[in-house]
Each structure stands twice: as C-alpha cells, then as structure tokens.
Amino acid sequence: MAGCDMPQPRARLRCLRNKDAQELAEIREEGLRAALDWRPSIDGVFIPKHPRELLGENVTSGLRYMVGATSHDGSIFTLPLAGNPPTVAQQRFILETYASLLYQFKMESAEVAVARSSLNEYGLIQDPMDPLDILTRAVQLITDLFYGMPAEESARLNAAGGTKTYRYQLSVRLGYPPSFLPKAAFVGAEHYDTAILYYGVFEQHPDVYNLTAEELELGRNIRRYIANFAKNGDPNVGYAVSVQWPVYTASSRQFINLDIPTTIETFDRERQYLFATEVLPAIVRVGKEADTVDTRPRQSQPCSRGIWRTYRTPSVLSRWYFKRLMRNG
Template identity: 25%
Template sequence: MSQDCPTLQIKDGKLKGFMSQADDPSAVPVYNYLNIPFGKPPTGKRRFLAPEKSEPWDGILDATKPTHHPPQDNEIGHMYADYLPMKDTLGAPTERQSEDCLRLNVFTPSVEKSSKLAVMVWIVGGGYMRGMAGIYDGVALSGMNNVVIVSPNYRANALGFLSLGKNSKVPGNNALRDIILALEWVRDNIESFGGDPSNVTIFGESAGGVMTELLMMSPLSRDLIHKAISMSGSPLAPTVFGGGEATREVLLKALNINASEPDAILEKLQEVPVDVLIEVQKKFYGPYAFQPIVDGHVITDTPENISSTGQRHKIPFLTGVCDSECAGILAFVLPPRYIEGSSKEEVKAVFEEAFKLRHPNTACDKVVDRLMAAYSDVAADNDKYKYSRIYAEMAGDSIFVVPAIVSATAHSAMQCPTYFYYITKPIEFNHSESNGPGIKNKLDFVKCDHGDIPYYIWGVPFVKGELPGGAWFTEKDAEFSRLAMKYFTNFAKTGNPNKGSDVSVEWPVFDPVSKRHLVLDDEPKADQNLHADKVKLYTVDFPKIVAEHSK
C-alpha cells in the first residue's frame, strides 16, 4: 500500500511511508511513517552523553520498516505480556533492539500543511528500565479522532538515567533530553505531516506519566509543549525521583570499574558491551532503578519545590489514576505470596524496606504499623486476601493516587485548566476463562489495573489484528475506548475534554477545594474529593508520624 502514501520532504530528507485504517466506520485512512531518526545514534563515544540532532540523508528513507526498541531487559517484558497482550501490527517484536534507537513513528490522517491538526506526542512507560514506543499503533487514535500522533523512543535504564555528577559530562536525565530533542523535531517538521507545531500535547503513562510532568517543570521544554496528559504517574510520588546514586555504585562494582574520576568512569562504561550492561541491571527494579534527578539543567529543583512554588509550565493539564494501580501487575513481584494471600508480616516487611530507602533514620516498623492500621477495614479478618488487599490499597494510594491529587491541586492553584480522572473500568480478558484463555487472570478485586488505560486511549479495540492468547475486546470495551479517545483528543485539540466531539457526561474542572473529577467507566459520572481521608493521611499525618519515630 506504500504507493498510496505520499513521499514527504522534511528537514533531513525524503520519507516513504504506508497507509492503514482502523476497524471502524468512522475511521479515515492514516499515513504511517516509521523509524524516522531524530537523533544521531547514541553509540560509541556518544553513549551516555546528551543526544545530538540527526543528520540529513540522501535519497528516500524507507519509513515503512518498524523501529528498533532501546536496549532493555526482555524478561520483564515477557512477564508483563502474560497479562498485557498487544497486537504486533507494526512488526516490532520485543527482541528487536538497538542502541541506535533515537527514532520515532508518526501517524497522521493528513499531510496537508494547511490541516493544522493537533499533535499528540507519546511518552511510553516502563519503570525507567524499559519502554517500547514502537509497539503502539496510532491508526485508531489518529484516524478516528483527526489528530497527529508522534511516538518517540528514549534511552532506558542506565543509558537514559545514569548520572556521574552535576558538573560531569553525564549529569543525568538523558532520557528526558531525548524526548526534548524529539519535541524539537516535532516543532521543526510536524507541519509536513499536517500537524500544528503550536498545538502539541505530550501524553504519557506510568514512568511516561512521571516524565510528562517533569517536562512541565523543565526550562528546556517551555516553548515546545502546550498541553499535557499524565496517566498513572507523578514525580511527587515517593519512589520515582531522585534515586540512582547507590545503584550507580552497584553497577560500577558489578562491571569491575574502579575509576573514581567521572571522565575515566565514562570511558570505561562506553567500552562495555551493551548486552553486558543490560544483564547487570536486571536487579535494579522499582525504587532501585536509575531515575530522573535534579541535574541543574533539565530539572533545576525538586518536583516538590517546583510544584509548591508555582513554577510548572502554565498550560492545560489532564491527569488521573486507575482504581487498582497496585493490585495487579505491580504486585506480582512484591509482596511474597500476593496471589495466594500474603501475611501481615510479609506485607509489613515490603513497606519497611521501601520506607528505609527514604527515611533511614526512622523506626520504620512503627511508621508502617500506623499506616497499615488506617487500612484495617479494607477486608474482613477471615478474608485470605486481606493483607494482599491492604498492600494494594496502601501502595496504590501512596505511590499513585495521592501524588496525582497533590499534583493536580498544585497545578490548579496556578489558575491553569486542570482535569482529573479516576478510571474503574476493568478489561474482561483478565477476568475470564473463555476470553483470553492464554492470558493470565487477575484477582477478583482488581478492576482497572496499572497499564490498562493505554488500551482504551490508543483505541486498541479498533486496531486490526489479533491479540495473543485468544484474547478479545468486548463491545463494552470498544465503546468505552471510543469515549475515552474523544475526551482525551478533545483536550489535545482545545484544552477542554468536553469541547469538540460529543461526549456523554460533562467532565468538571478540578479545583483545589472540591477536587472535582470524572469517574471513567461504562457510565461516567462526576464526583469530588477522591480518597480525601488518604490524602490527609499521607500529606498531613504521615510527616508527623515520621517525625515522631525519627531517631
């Protein structure tokens, strides 16, 4: 079908793409341009350094081939794939990896410069350890909603987040710099794809949601983004920002690098085979992963200080969380026996270890006892899943729900349009023996899990092709996806999720007092003051509890 797709001229050269169309009567054909370089290969002497702008090419670049994923640990991806099946419509299997990864995909319904379509730039999640932007097919989101979708890669794990010191050649946050370079590419080239460079929305989920908000705090992105959507991730969470120094020392020890000067360390790291580099990082999971930091360039202060002093970009902001963020895929590693039913001691030990990372001089056992007591009514004492559920609720509130509410509150206080969602819609193939017999089921109390919302926002039910494991989307799944896409693309176009395509329920503006939000499900409804008791627990009571038990 490539002969039906126009050859485009952009700043660096010409592109040949192909056409596709979503499986819905409302969908228009979409032009696909894949694997477009936006940065020089960050290999050899460029490894661990800030990205550099791509160079022009001769002839016509074949943009019909799938992109390579950044180097990452495939074992984690395979574990999640048992619960999160994806259609491989773009031919980008997880094994297709390369350090030459600063590439992006573009999906657009028009290549007329006069179209001036809203642009949505995706920031994929993956806990900073992994991330595969190339698996997301934008045919439905673009073709059913008349927007341009851009999906760039960024370097993950140490390749994207290692810091050798603020004043070194590797101050940190290379992954954020990769996205900023991609946004500069969008500014310079997106008109050729029918997009409006003055109407760019970044949207990300999980670690991508955290990075979305961090870009709202960076002086380097101020003129590049005009709206932002952060899903299931906030840099105000206690375990997602500022870590990595101890992990760096473990990494260097594992690689037998004994140099002390940053330049010497960098030279040694650039010589390590990439597969060795990935292998030694498999243990750096969750709070032990390399993370974004205050580097003095991309991020100049802590997210808390930037938020509390009103220094975020003054742009429309949409954010929210799932109701079961830590009840599904994020709980299958910790705590022990979660699926069988964890004990009180097992759950307590997990939280104690996590709190010690941030509060080393505190009697963490007493702090955890106080917090767990606030969740004693989550389930009956004779429920074998009582402590698994306490873990899920406590982790979900402290890592996702409360930080997102605090972030929305800070942004709204700047007199910026702010919208908040709480999604409760489960995906059936994780709760059925007949739908997706090859897909693992989740526990009955799991509703909308971490990682579920991209299915809906990307319109995966309308993307042609089969899901693995015999899974399929129900009619309700598809109709909910249609509605969710309308809300989110309305916001990308206008800064208001209600303005544009017709939606069934008015999404209220979030404000710092009533904290009005939209509960997203088959029948959306407006609500307010989500988890008010837990917001108070973690923002008011928790600092006092920590102070009370500090040594």
C-alpha cells in the same frame, strides 16, 4: 552500574551497546531498592526544587493540566500477597521496601515506622487474615500511596496555582481472558490497562484480547478526550465526547470516572489523602531525626539540672516517644 559512566555520551552509548544483554539484566539482581528508583532527579537545573515547592510558587499558572490514576494501580506491586496470607513480619518487610523507594530512606527507623503506621491505617496488622481481605486492603494501600493520592495532591496543587486542571480515574474492568492476565475478582482497572484503552494497543489482536463493544467505545472516547486536550487545551472541545469532563477545583473536587458507564464523581477520601500527604511525611521527619541523634557520637557528661532541662525540651521528648513507639509497636 554497568561500568559505562564515561563523560562523553557517545562513548557511554558505545559501551552499553557492547554489553551482553544477560550482563545488563543481572544488574537488577542487586536488589529492589537499587533497581526501582524511578523518581525525577532534583538536580538544581532541570528541576531546581522539589515539585511541591515549585507548585507552591504557582510556576504552572496559566497552563492546562491532566492527571489521574487507575482504580487498582497498586495491584502490580501486591502479587506477593496474592497467595497464602503473609505474616505481619512479611507484610512489614514488603512495606519497608516500598517505603524506602517512596522516601529514599537511608536509616531503618523511618522505614519501620512508615510500615507500621501503614499496616495499622489500612487494617493489615492482624495476623493471620483472610487471603482475599488482605489482598484487597494491600492493593488499596499501594494504589493510594503510589498513585491515587499523589495524583490528587498534584491536582490540588496545580489547581491552587492557577492551572486549569482535569482529573480522572480509570476504573473499567476489562474482560480479557484470565489465562492472558489473571485478575482478582475485586480489581477494576490495573496499571497496564491504560495502554489498552489510551493507545488501542490490543485492539489489533482480537485473538488475545476480546474487547466488548462497550469497551471499544470507551477506548475511543478516552482517545477523543486526549486528542481534544492536546489540540485545544480542553478535553471537551473538538471531537464529540459522551460526558462533559468538568474542571477540577478546590470547591468541587470533581473528576471523571472512566468506566462503563462514564460518570462524574467527587473525591471523598479525605482521611486517606491526609494520611498519605501529611501523616506519613511527618513520621518520616521524626524517624530520620531520631536516627540522626542515635548516630551521633555520645559523650559522657555530668548529671546536672541543666542537662535534665535539655532532656525535657519538646524535640527530645518527641524522639523519646518515637523510640518507645518503635520498641513497643
């Protein structure tokens, strides 16, 4: 995008270094969809298959794995919903943008279908709504789809493949000044709070970030878990920790909730998990199939009993039903 796509890495680096910073910054103005594709590249060599397929083949068997998310990771993407409640059309546009990022759509029907089903599942289809209610639901939706449920699915796939898995959720609401990073009343841990506790970034700046004694100790305890895991493959072995972190298994579904106090919880949001990992991918498949059929060149054919039988097949009927859904909402 910057015009530095030379085959030699050193030439590429020289070209980028010679670019004006403002020129590079303006590249992002081409749009959210083009600028935020952060997914790994399935290139056939470094990542030979989709991660789900690799985990299904037990490629991580015998390894140790730690995975998790924060309780309100999605708040960084829901700032457009924080003011006056948007109309359903605005909500749908935002969710279509997220959908295109998540599934890399090339056709419109799948994006709209994902947006509508998400709005309906999380109760966001009403127009208008109470601003705080819509913000709460939107944060939960984006947290689930982008962070929480992918972490849960990753934990399940790794555990099923023979990986010793440790699952966490960071939930603590840190008490930094509202003038520094405003936070809605219902929000606990946000996306960037991990840097504060995991790496102690702001402990060196007490004038900006006033951690309480309990928050300081939670940060130290989290770093003990991470250090123990890095050194020994077990977050409980090594430095003394306050709560024993259980191994995540298919039968227990237990994870550590990093809060004040720290507790051990059991995953109990199976409906939302199935929506994110099974329902939405199915909608995507049907939407792409319907769009593919619509883009094929049409040829006039004589009406016959054979043609009628073709239109009665299940796959064609499912596409017909999908179009009705798209048209009628």
